[in-house]
Amino acid sequence: MAAEAVLSSVLSVVFDRMSSPEVVNWIKGKKLTQNLIERLKTNLYAVQAFLIDAEQKQIKERPVKNWLDSLKDAMYVADDLLDEVFTKAATQKEPGTFLSRFLNLQDRNVANRMEEVIDRIESLVIQKDTLGLREIPKENMSWRITTSLVETSDVCGREEDKEAIVKLLLDDDSVDATGGHSDVSVIPIVGMGGIGKTTLAQFVYQDDKVKENFDFQAWICVSEEFDVFKVTKTIIEAITSSFCSLTDLNLLQHDLKEKLSRKKFFVVLDDVWSESCEDWDKLLKPFQKGVKGSKILITTRSKRVASVVQTVSPYELSLLSEENCWLVFSKHARLSTVSMENPTLRKVGRDLVKKCDGLPLAAQALGGLLRGNSDIKYWNHLLKSEIWELSDDKIKVVPALRISYYYLPSYLKECFVYCSLYPKDYEFSKDELILLWMAENFLQPAGKKTPEEVGDEYFDELTARSFFQPHKIRENKFVMHDLVHDLAMIFAGEFHFRAEELENAVEVDIKTRHLSHNAKGNYPISKLLEVCDRVKHTRTFLGLNLNSQIPFNMENAPCILLSKLKYLRALSFYRFPLESLPDSIGELIHLRYLDLSYTDMMTLPDTLCNLYNLQTLKLVGCWKLTALPVSMKDLTNLRYLDISLTRLHEMPEGMSKLTSLQVLSSYVVGKREGNKINDLGALANLHQTIFIRKLENVVNSSEALEAKMFDKDGIQSLILNWSTDKLREYS
Structure with a gap:
């Protein structure tokens, strides 16, 4: 799609x-x-x-x-x-x-x-x-409308969140983001779609202590289009409970300013998407005359929106515990006590709740779908099917999350959908994904920014919109919520395919352009090759091996695979038990990304250097690799070269010609005249840390390496300040 x-x-x-x-x-x-x-x-x-x-x-x-x-x-x-x-x-x-x-x-x-x-x-x-x-126009898409009404007895697991927000609302001495004091505080509640931001805001809005603390309250559902005139008019109508006939923004703002003057107010702006500082400045001007302690509470899916409007740190809403999800599910299922005490029904229900993965909207939707139905067969059917197969009128979590996708800028849609290639719960790194996006030409150039800088912005924006979440334990790793992953799968359609889900090669659509393979158990390589025979125009082949061994039962499989997939732009043989690549690798003229990390590669064919478009070459952990191809200097578009944890004896001649390099993990200084450390001086675009290794000698076939580490400025200083004799001594 x-x-x-x-x-x-x-x-x-x-x-x-x-x-x-x-x-x-x-x-x-x-x-x-x-x-x-x-x-x-x-x-x-x-x-x-x-x-x-x-x-x-x-x-x-x-x-x-x-x-x-x-x-x-x-x-x-x-x-x-x-x-x-x-x-x-x-x-x-x-x-x-x-x-x-x-x-x-x-x-x-x-x-x-x-x-x-x-x-x-x-x-x-x-x-x-x-x-x-x-x-x-894009703004004419259908959106949900919210009100301040909520049945508080139906709210589960948000009592601590409610108390935290209420405390912020009752605090009349708020400190703003700059450390100063503000009469009017803006408090953002931030979280992914379906996590319960609106429900929490409704819960807080109906609190008796909150009602007693303010002269008046107003609830405005902002949603699709942040129009200062419309929002201002709606606020006036919420305050007065009557229609406003003014048609001029200036008159509207003066009217609102007068109504707010000398009043302590509490205004909720629900479901906000605009990141425009200018629009927010305009909207908030009439609010400055409110009494000290006045509050504006906004709900938003975007951390960037929060950063624009906040005067206090945003309140980031967490996923519900499994037990609280069960309570939400049970309340909306509204089954009799007898039914809920049925151990088989409870077991299936608990398994259904696990699929919600802490998202209350999903638990509510599933519970509502099963309301009054205690047929175990139906419950099992629902458990085994994907909730996305159900129509929108039956389960509301689908359109609720789909809105997040439709509201993405076009340049982010393909980047997000690409992540459907990952299995659920897959832990991915930011740098890895950006390099793949770059290979697929998803990163649109902007001014003087490098593709890597553009990719960095794209990734941060998707994270700010809650499509990606930092891993709770592993630093620098990210995951997608299961339902967000399912959303990516919906919009991936026939163009993205995960081979491990394959039952029959004929099931794979010939239009597939992006293919991933996550080896599990005894998955036969012959079946994978059948898939490749159908998807000859695919651009991506990613080996996402989570188990360290793949049962490769065909020695010539790589050669066969490359002969079928001539349009590849990204190719990963990560952890595949490969000892060599066929010379035909040089025929993949579209290839931009090649990952051979943790393979048994002993040599690389010189035809690899025919890949004019190659941007990324990963050779991490190739312990048997002792040399790079002699024509490496021909890879003039290479931007990323990672040779960490290899046994390279030295760098090939002419590395100084690879002026597009942004990242070079290490540099091995050899004894030949064409392999000197001052070659690094020509690589002006290098950044990040570089390990400089000097080969001392070879004793009993094991290398003794001296490792020195410099950042980009350190390398330049090293080259400029060391004498020729010192450089010669070092090399």
């Missing part, structure tokens, strides 16, 4: 390619390429306006879903073709050779394939009318 994100990515690639001076010179006066590219751009623009409508309708209208899937598949093909054309052109010793053949019709293969895919897209553009798709 996420067609909007894919289209945005393809357009970005087209424009980047078209704007480069080399390409402008190549196609100048060549009508064939100009016509093809212009047709592609025209059709992508034509369909873009209808994607929001299509993405909403696809859930219930199968023809629309099929249309979106076909569109996305065609866009992937177009992107691959563009990448092929410009990669081959960039790697020709005589730059005009490849495109000359292409433009002069001497090689029609690529041109024919491009015409075919553009014809497909044009046909899909025509079909949008038959499907009744229309252009709608």
Whole structure:
């Protein structure tokens, strides 16, 4: 799904390619390429306006879903073709050779394939009318509306949270975020969708001590669109309990300022999404005349929203305990005492509650679905099925979380959906995921920022919106809540596939572009190769091995796999028992990410250095590896090279030519003239820590290594300040 994100990515690639001076010179006066590219751009623009409508309708209208899937598949093909054309052109010793053949019709293969895919897209553009798709702005999506009413007896496990918020509300001497004092405090409640922020705010709103402490209270559901005029008007109407006919923001704000003057107020702004400082400053101006101790409580899924509006630290709402989830479930199931004492029913119910993983909205929805139904067979059926298979009108957790996805900027949608490749409870690192996003071209350039910096911002934004959560124990690791992972699975559709879930290779959709393999037990490699035979256009093959051994029963499996998957951009053989790579690795012209960590690699083929687009090469823990390919200097787009825990004797000559390198884990100084420490001086973009190793000698086949550690500035200082003799002595 996420067609909007894919289209945005393809357009970005087209424009980047078209704007480069080399390409402008190549196609100048060549009508064939100009016509093809212009047709592609025209059709992508034509369909873009209808994607929001299509993405909403696809859930219930199968023809629309099929249309979106076909569109996305065609866009992937177009992107691959563009990448092929410009990669081959960039790697020709005589730059005009490849495109000359292409433009002069001497090689029609690529041109024919491009015409075919553009014809497909044009046909899909025509079909949008038959499907009744229309252009709608994103703000017109349906949203929930909340009120301040709550049945307090139904609230479970939030008593401590309530008392903490009430204490903040009753404190008339609030200290703001800068350490100063403020008459009006803004208190954010932050947490993922479905965790109970609104319920907690309602719980607090109805508290008798809170009611007695303020002159008046007002509840405003902000939701979809943060319009200062509308919110201000709604606040006035909540205060006066009557319609406001004013149509000018200035008059509205003066009216609100007058009504708030010399009053101690408590206002709740529920479900806030806007991160605009300017809008918030405008909205809060009339509130400054309130009596000391006045409070504004907001609920939001975004930590960034909280950081914009807060005057006190945000209150981050935690997941419920399993016992409290059980209480929520039981209350909404409303079963008789006799039914709930049935041990079999209780056992199934407890297992259902575990699936909620601390999310009260899920427990409430499941309980409501089973209300009055004590049929054990039905309970078991629900337990074994995914709750996402149920229709929205039966279980409300689906649309509640789906809103979070729809509200994501298009550039974050594909990044989030990509995480469906991970198994549930998989612990991933920030750097690892950013490198994969970079390989898939998800990171849209912004000004002078590097792709890594853009990826860092994307990751932080998804974390701020509660899509990712820091691991409770393991530092620098992140996880996804089970229901958030299921949300990613919904929007992943047929384009992302986890091979360990496979029963039959025929079940895999040929449109699959991203494939992961998490080896479990005796999963046969032959079955994996059957999958690869169907998904020849896949861009991703990730080995996510959580057990340290894979039962590889085919020695030539890597060679077979690489011969099938020619469009790979990210390839991970992490912990696969490989001793070598086939020379055919050099034919993967699209490859940008290669992870061979903790394999038994003894050598790397020199054809690896044909991978012009390679950005990331991970060789961590390859203990048998003693040398890198001699032509490493040809990997001019390499940005990340991790050779930690290897037995390299020295670095190959010409490492100073890898000027794109951002991260180099270590550097082995050898004795040859072309392997000196001052090669690092040319790598101006290096950052993070680098271990510099000096090979002393070889005794009984074991290496004695001296490790020295420097940061980027330390390396520059080392190179600049040491004399030539000292450098020679060191090397």
